[in-house]
Amino acid sequence: MNELLGHVNYWIVIFLMMMGLYMVIASSNLIKKLIGISVFQASVFILYITFGKITEGSPPIITDNTDVYSNPLPHVLILTAIVVGVATTSVGLALIVRIQEAYGSLDEDDIHDINDNDDFDIKSRSIT
Amino acid sequence: MIAAAIVALLITLALTLIRAFLGPNIYDQILAVNSFGTKTVLLIVVGGHALGWFSYVDIALMYAMVNFVGTLAVMRFFEQYKPQGENNDY
Amino acid sequence: MIENLELLIDVCLLTFLLLIVFAAIKTTNLFVATMLFGIFSFVTALLFLDLDAVDVAFTEAAVGAGFTTVLMLSALRLTGAFENVKHRHSVLGLFIVVLTGAALIYGVADFPNMGDANAPVHLHIAPEYIQLTQEKIDIPNVVTAVLASFRGYDTFGETVVIFSAGAAVLLLLGMGHAEPKHEPEQNLVLWVVVKPFIALILIFGLYVQFHGDFGAGGGFQAGVIFASGFILYSLVFGESYARQVVPASILPRFAALGVIIYGLTGLVSLLSDKTFLDYNALSSNPVSGQHLGILLVEAGVGLAVFSTVLLIFYSFSGVNHNE
């Protein structure tokens, strides 16, 4: 029972991660893919924070009441990773907006079809 | 008693989530998402007090603000978006 | 009792996360998917709080739930919110995902139990950081100490990454400009409520910026909170008014200024024969030097994050003419 409860976080995090991966693989819409990547990313964050937790421990802010602190190192890593994650997401979204302007579609299959067509000229498709 | 309040809030969150999934139209979903946000603020306050989370009040304050901004953003961009998507079934 | 409650909240929140992601996979309306991602971030932040990571919860709530949602929504306005109906359910994809998941679950079996104080991660370096923070830096928040002082290099790198992300978005989309016909409708109730609310958000941002040494908070969070005050202004009163308050053209300079403040703090210590970003050089007393260094560095981070976030918002919400 103890073993089960000790690992339940990891298992659910892996389920989440795989759902994010499935979103990236299976949906052909680029924004949906980006949401999938973000879900994957968030589940990695949860995994790291789960590592840092110590039972009976308090947050790594020094007080007189306790001597047991949770591990601060994963917190630092994930704190910056979240901000960098949103920065990369915004670059991805900007790319998606440009793709939409150039191709008129966000569907991966449509974009491949248009690319296979030799007559296609990206500049002429740009939306004003 | 505080444990009962926490359990009630968790059940509330679950019920609100069901409404957010079911719809049936987008306004219902916006309402449910906003309601979910306020219930999380309450859960942070009550849970934070019961479990002794550090500086939970700051985070609850921040959640209340972010929830407001987020809901307004949803409504604003939805209104802006609508004219182009006239043929959808809202 | 307390332990059980903590575990109950933990498991409930993880289940909510699974349900939310499942619903996000099922829906074809991208607006709904984005909103669901917003509450996904909310629940994640709550989970971080439950797992003792106060600072991370703060960041996730400000950045993930607040800014990412706004960003995705404003991108959807430019691209359209409906997924193609021929949304495919890839059998091969499902197979790959199940296989990867099974491998990972097999790998996880060897992990130490959650909360085990003797797990290998907790034995090295983390106790030293906690001890050194008490001895050499003397601020209560270990996370801020590690972030700004012990691992100042990493944080400098991350600030530069954020700056370059802002530059990339600027190159791709341009600054944009406000379009009068897209202005929000006049809603008196909203105007009256939002005005004092913005002041509250800005004060709270300053509090988070300067309270980061003692409690949860710091430059990253404060920058985003500060920016979200202006984002709120732009949402309610209109883009063109927001651009009068904070002109878009000064934002790239502010972002660069933030990075430069960080870098210069490092250079000062380099010039006085210490290593880069060793704040002991900043004052005759090492401890107060550390305090000063952390304050400066956090200010640089806050400025850079604030201007980059607002810049990205302007780029997405403005109207762009590429020709």
Added chain:
Amino acid sequence: MIISILSDICLLLGGILTLTGAVGLLRLPDFYSRLHAASVTESLAAPLLIIGVILDTGFTLDSAKLVLIIVIMVIVNPTITHALCRAAAHGRISPEMESETEFSGKESK
């Protein structure tokens, strides 16, 4: 002693109210009645729950911030409700009249 009993009563009432609100949000037939159920209960339940916590903490800096949270929620909830209702009315969502449904129990848009 009395304060702790009062705090318990507040927490209990708040919990019951949030539950009722959620059940209303789930069960009521059309958008406007659901909005009503959610917003009204929320505006009362939030202060009750937070007052319950304040009574338990005593008067510290934290309780001042909690009072601020109450103020924010009491102001923000009706505002959001108002804006949402207005948006829905502009979005051609019409309330469901009794004559149309006749307690069919069916949900309509």
